[in-house]
Amino acid sequence: MGARAWALLLVLCGTVFLEGIDIAMVAIAIPSIRSDLGLSTGTAAWVVSAYVLGYAGFTLLGGRAADLLGRRRMFLVWLGVFLVFSGLGGFATEGWMLVVARFVTGVAAAFMTPAAMSIITTSYEEGPERNKALLVFAGTSAGGFSLGLVVGGLLTELGWQWVFFTPVFFAAAILAAALRLVPAEAARTGTKPSRRFDLPGAAAAAGAMLLLAYGIVRLEHGLADWPLTVAAAFAGLLLVAAFVGIERRTADPLVRLGIFRTGSVVRAGLGSLLYLGAFMGFQFVLTLYLQELRGWPSWQTAVAMLVLGCDVLLSPTLTPRLVRRYGNTRVILGGFLMAFAAYVLFLPVGADWSYLAMFPTLLLAGTGFALTLGPQMIAATDGVAAKEQGLASGLLQTATQFGAAIGISAVTAVYGLAASGGHTGHAGGADGADLSAFRVALVVPVVMAALGVVVATVGVRRSRRGGEGGSGAAVAGGGQTAAPSASEALRLPVSDAR
Numbered sequence: 001m002g003a004r005a006w007a008l009l010l011v012l013c014g015t016v017f018l019e020g021i022d023i024a025m026v027a028i029a030i031p032s033i034r035s036d037l038g039l040s041t042g043t044a045a046w047v048v049s050a051y052v053l054g055y056a057g058f059t060l061l062g063g064r065a066a067d068l069l070g071r072r073r074m075f076l077v078w079l080g081v082f083l084v085f086s087g088l089g090g091f092a093t094e095g096w097m098l099v100v101a102r103f104v105t106g107v108a109a110a111f112m113t114p115a116a117m118s119i120i121t122t123s124y125e126e127g128p129e130r131n132k133a134l135l136v137f138a139g140t141s142a143g144g145f146s147l148g149l150v151v152g153g154l155l156t157e158l159g160w161q162w163v164f165f166t167p168v169f170f171a172a173a174i175l176a177a178a179l180r181l182v183p184a185e186a187a188r189t190g191t192k193p194s195r196r197f198d199l200p201g202a203a204a205a206a207g208a209m210l211l212l213a214y215g216i217v218r219l220e221h222g223l224a225d226w227p228l229t230v231a232a233a234f235a236g237l238l239l240v241a242a243f244v245g246i247e248r249r250t251a252d253p254l255v256r257l258g259i260f261r262t263g264s265v266v267r268a269g270l271g272s273l274l275y276l277g278a279f280m281g282f283q284f285v286l287t288l289y290l291q292e293l294r295g296w297p298s299w300q301t302a303v304a305m306l307v308l309g310c311d312v313l314l315s316p317t318l319t320p321r322l323v324r325r326y327g328n329t330r331v332i333l334g335g336f337l338m339a340f341a342a343y344v345l346f347l348p349v350g351a352d353w354s355y356l357a358m359f360p361t362l363l364l365a366g367t368g369f370a371l372t373l374g375p376q377m378i379a380a381t382d383g384v385a386a387k388e389q390g391l392a393s394g395l396l397q398t399a400t401q402f403g404a405a406i407g408i409s410a411v412t413a414v415y416g417l418a419a420s421g422g423h424t425g426h427a428g429g430a431d432g433a434d435l436s437a438f439r440v441a442l443v444v445p446v447v448m449a450a451l452g453v454v455v456a457t458v459g460v461r462r463s464r465r466g467g468e469g470g471s472g473a474a475v476a477g478g479g480q481t482a483a484p485s486a487s488e489a490l491r492l493p494v495s496d497a498r
Contacts, residue, residue, distance in 0.1 A: 008123065008181045009133050012116045014174040015079065016137060017144035018167055019109050022086065023051070024148025025155065025163040026102070028298055032160040033098070043095040049217045050099045054106025056401040057210035061202050062111035063394015064254050066118050067387055072182050075115040079178065082108035083171035090164030101164075110397075117393040119182060121381045132320050134381070135374035139315025146309025149302035156298075201254035204243035209398065211236030216402065219409035223417075255391060259384075265392060267459050268380035269399035271332060271452055275339065275372045276400045277407030278448035279365065282343055283308065284408050285415065285441050293351065293434050304355060307362040311370030319370050328375040329463040333456035335371030338364045340449040347442050351435050372452075373400075379459075407448065415441035 027048060034044040066074045082105055089101035120137060124130040155162040215233035218225075247253040259265055283305070290296045290304065322331045342364035349358075380396040381389060418437035 004181070005124065007177075008183075009120070009136060011174055011177045011181050012120055013137050013140040014170070014177075015075075015112060015116045016141040018082075018170050018174065019113060020141045020144025020146075021148035021151065021170070022105070022167045024145045025152030025166070026051070028149060028152035028302065029156045029160040029163040032156050036160060037093070037095055037098070039095045043099070045220070046099050047095070047102055050103040051106035051109075052217060052401070052405050053210060053213050054103040054108075055110045056106075056213040056398065056405055058107050058110035058206055059114060059398040059401055060209060060255070060394045061206050063114035063118070063390045063392070063397065064202075065111060066115040066390030066393070068390075070185055071115050071119050071122070071390060072185055074111050075119060075182060076175065076178060078108045078111035078115070079171060079175050082112055083168055083175065086164050086171065087168040088164075090161040110401075114390055114393040114397050117377070117381075117397070118390040121384075121389045121393065122386050123183060126382060128320070128324070130382075131323060131378050132316065134377040135319050135323075136316040138374035138377055139312045139370060141373075143309050143312030146306055146312070149305060150299070153299040153302050198246070198250055198252060198254035201243060201246045201250060204239050204246055205254060208236050208239035208243055211239060213402065213405055216405045216409050219406075220412040220416075256388065259388065259391065259395070262384070263462060264379045264382070264459075265384070265395065267455055267462075268376045269395055271336075271455050271459075272373065272376045272380075272396055273399040273403035273406070274448045274452035274455065275336065275369070275376075276403035277410070278339060278343065278445035278452065279369060279407070280404040281407030281411040281448065282346070282365065282442070282445040285411050285438055285445075286346075288415070289349065289438050293438065304358075305362065307359065308366040308369070310363065310366040311373075314367060314370035315374050319374050322371065323375055323378070327463060328379050329456065329459040331371050332375050332379070333453070333460055335368040335375075336449060336452040336456045338368035338371065340446065340453055342368065343442060343446045343449055347439060347446065349435070349438065349442070407445065411441045411444045414444055 030044055030047060085101050085104045085108065089098055092098040092101060120133050121130060124133045152163055155166060211232050215229050215236060218229040218232065247255055247257055287301060290301045342361045346361045377396060381392045384392045415437050418440040419434060
């Protein structure tokens with residue numbers, strides 16, 4: 001890649017870095033925010049949940065909007081919205097103000113991130129160049145989250161407001177660079193996209209995603225008010241059915257349903273959901289274990305977890321070599337196997353484990369991230385028509401957001417149920433019951449990683465049937481390839497019929 005191509009990639013990666021660091025810093029600052037504003041436990045939880053709802057609820061719509069309304073336009077506009085509402089969060093004096101600001105910030109990320117990813121997939125030539133760009137993009141996201149844990153702990157000492165003001169400076173710099181570097185799109189012919197936008201489908205999709213995300217977030221409360229949780233999930237499923245019906249009938253659907261016949265797109269989405277769910281669930285349990293049971297301060301916990309961000313180094317260096325040699329499907333399977341081994345190793349965690357005893361799990365989990373998420377991005381977008389790159393990106397980002405929400409909500413619910421049952425008659429007392437609850441909650445990421453191994457194994461078998469050459473590297477020139485890439489071998493026959 002040339003200097004300008006690298007500069008563009010740096011800007012786009014800066015966006016996903018901004019998103020990662022923003023989420024991590026706010027999570028670290030929640031105790032200080034709660035104390036300073038006098039928030040209830042429920043309101044404090046909604047500061048985090050509101051962002052999740054906005055992100056998960058609108059990512060699919062955001063991805064398709066990039067295709068229909070312009071990737072550059074969506075990227076720049078929603079980066080600006082992200083900047084404004086992140087700053088407004090720092091001026092909040094009431095809990096509801098902060099919740100609203102975080103919801104809109106999440107919606108902005110839902111439009112901004114798929115647009116950035118689809119700009120990559122349409123600006124870099126399909127094959128090794130695009131693969132490398134996507135792997136760097138994936139690694140930058142996790143690096144931002146890992147760094148955000150440390151930076152958030154330090155900024156909170158100055159005042160929690162700086163957790164919201166700092167992203168403003170990052171976003172302003174990225175926006176200024178993006179205005180110069182993000183390429184303008186070719187003029188579209190025929191009917192203007194804005195007149196063909198599927199508003200009924202968009203409304204049904206957004207409503208369905210919001211309700212399903214709300215139902216998932218409510219799992220954190222366990223059995224409390226379970227009828228509301230069930231009602232939200234059921235209403236979301238009804239809207240999904242309505243959305244499918246709308247898309248079948250409309251001439252210009254928001255989502256061409258035929259894209260779900262592409263095996264690589266479906267497996268990449270499901271694999272990303274399972275890996276992110278397991279990873280975020282484990283990270284949440286680990287944070288509780290270190291801070292609540294072990295009594296580690298937030299900065300010490302953040303530094304200890306930095307090794308989880310090793311993928312920021314491995315994604316652009318090790319992973320491309322492995323993909324070229326073994327293909328996407330085998331690398332993804334290797335990442336899931338590492339994750340499964342990591343979480344199993346942590347199951348017998350003790351009350352006084354040394355950091356050295358935890359280190360293998362942290363290193364395996366971080367390395368597995370590098371081997372899984374980047375190749376999933378390649379598999380989800382490789383070979384998809386340019387006009388649907390935003391849709392493919394939105395589908396993948398929707399899966400990752402739902403995965404993260406499911407993972408955190410599931411371990412929270414399991415931990416709460418295990419802890420409430422373990423305090424009665426437990427031989428080890430309160431600390432022993434808490435440790436037992438941590439171990440039970442760790443079963444969630446273990447199960448999700450095991451399911452991911454199954455999905456990845458299916459992908460490997462499909463690629464073998466498709467005659468994968470093993471290298472997964474396309475040879476540029478005249479549209480010919482020496483052997484089909486791993487992601488090409490994954491794809492099933494696709495019909496254009498909706």
